[in-house]
Amino acid sequence: MDLLFSPADEQYRTRIRAWLSDNAGDLALIAKAEDPLQAARDWQRKMYEAGFVGLTWPKSCGGQEASLTQQVVLSEELAQARIPHLINGIALTTLGPTLIQHGTEQQRQRFLPGILSAKEIxxxxxxxxxxxxxxxxxxxxxxxxxxxxxxxxxxxxxxxxxxxxxxxxxxxxxxxxxxxxxxxxxxxxxxxxxxxxxxxxxxxxxxxxxxxxxxxxxxxxxxxxxxxNGGWKIARSTLEHERSGLSGVVALEANLERQRQMAAKLKVGDKTALDKPGNRQKLAQYWIEIEGLRHLGYRALSDQLAGRPPGASASVGKLFSSRLRQKIAKTSLELAGPLAPVAKKSPHVIERGRLHAGYFDALGYSIGGGTSEIMHNTIAERILGLPRSTRDD
Ligand SMILES: Cc1cc2nc3c(=O)[nH]c(=O)nc-3n(C[C@H](O)[C@H](O)[C@H](O)COP(=O)(O)OP(=O)(O)OC[C@H]3O[C@@H](n4cnc5c(N)ncnc54)[C@H](O)[C@@H]3O)c2cc1C
CATH class of the missing domain: 2.40.110.10 (Butyryl-CoA Dehydrogenase, subunit A, domain 2)
Known part of the structure; x- marks a missing residue:
């Protein structure tokens, strides 16, 4: 496993940072727009026109034919700059690659441009x-x-x-x-x-x-x-695209950073929540777990770059990241204590009054894209070599 990004990847990182520093201001304007949906479409189109959408797709399909490592660099930089997910993210990560692999030329020509530019969600x-x-x-x-x-x-x-x-x-x-x-x-x-x-x-x-x-x-x-009647094989390819990637590690990092900033502001007596050793221990533990997850993602990436299938490791990442997301969300509620349920309009609001909603949303990660029990089955059967579960196959 190679843990270093190449000089070309680092140059690419510099280019993204420069573009974001020139353009991320538009995102703030977009966030206040009267029509948030149109604004989200406009932001994706802007990123697409700058060459940051469909990065690894073939040029004939509207992509940039960039490397997988450049895709990772881009995801890292977008998370670092706290750029929200693109509005057409589902299609970009699942349907687009499926059409590239299994669609007809006519389907690719008709649908891929609208997926990339968010003209069609x-x-x-x-x-x-x-x-x-x-x-x-x-x-x-x-x-x-x-x-x-x-x-x-x-x-x-x-x-x-x-x-x-x-x-x-x-x-x-x-x-x-x-x-x-x-x-x-x-x-x-x-x-x-x-x-x-x-x-x-x-x-x-x-x-x-x-x-x-x-x-x-x-x-x-x-x-x-x-x-x-041949749709199941194609659906499997869509589901594999859905579970692959760096298991949401960049989003977790952003969550933890938000939590750190919140804890640094929350007063507990004459200190802050971040000064309490128990809280520091928890945040440090989450950082360690995110690093573990990142390296699991890098291993899967190294396998892909070497032409080896990522195998069942995507299930490990999915399982681990959904649990971690829930632990972080629960700790945010604990840190905020009685301030957690304070409504958005109150002067005492923290985190835009979204801590409870964030916790409930985190629970859904154990279900969407395949439940934790199904991930356990996959790990048991494909990694540990245990007998298949008795479900009707
Ligand atoms: C946030 C979110 C977004 C979603 N978005 C979409 C979407 O855009 N499009 C879409 O099509 N779907 C979407 N889903 C649906 C998601 O894919 C399903 O909820 C998921 O596949 C589980 O199916 P189910 O809800 O029918 O639960 P079930 O399959 O009925 O499972 C119920 C329980 O039984 C367990 N179970 C089932 N089978 C086994 C087994 N063989 N071994 C052990 N335990 C088992 C499950 O783990 C679960 O705990 C989304 C779900 C969520 C939470």
């Missing part, structure tokens, strides 16, 4: 009320009628659905085939008649995800990615 319609961990049990039906699929069914926990222009979804096209062999991967315009989005309020009070209903929704046959 996407949501992921995989989970259903009876199909989450056991995704191949999905029952949303798509029947081919001439040149169109007619789709009926329901999706749930669909992030971004109310603002999404398009949805990439899985539907059953052959109910008689074994469950993994009768699924197709479809691209649906959310404005198509018969699509209904019903937002769900989560425990943190936000509307992060929704139910999406499909009633006789017509999707052109050309919007099927890969073969009809």
């Amino acid at each position: 996407w949501c992921q319609g995989f989970s259903e009320p009876g199909a989450g961990s056991d995704l191949p049990s999905l029952t949303t039906r798509a029947v081919l009628d001439g040149d169109e699929f007619v789709v009926n069914g329901q999706k749930v926990w669909t992030s971004l659905a109310p603002i999404a222009d398009w949805c990439f979804l899985l539907a059953r096209t052959d109910p008689k085939a074994p469950k993994r062999e009768g699924i197709s991967y479809l691209l649906c315009d959310m404005k198509t008649p018969g699509v209904t989005v019903r937002p769900l309020r989560n425990a943190g009070g936000g509307f992060h995800f929704s139910e999406v209903f499909f009633e006789d929704v017509k999707i052109p046959r050309d919007n099927c990615v890969g073969e009809i």
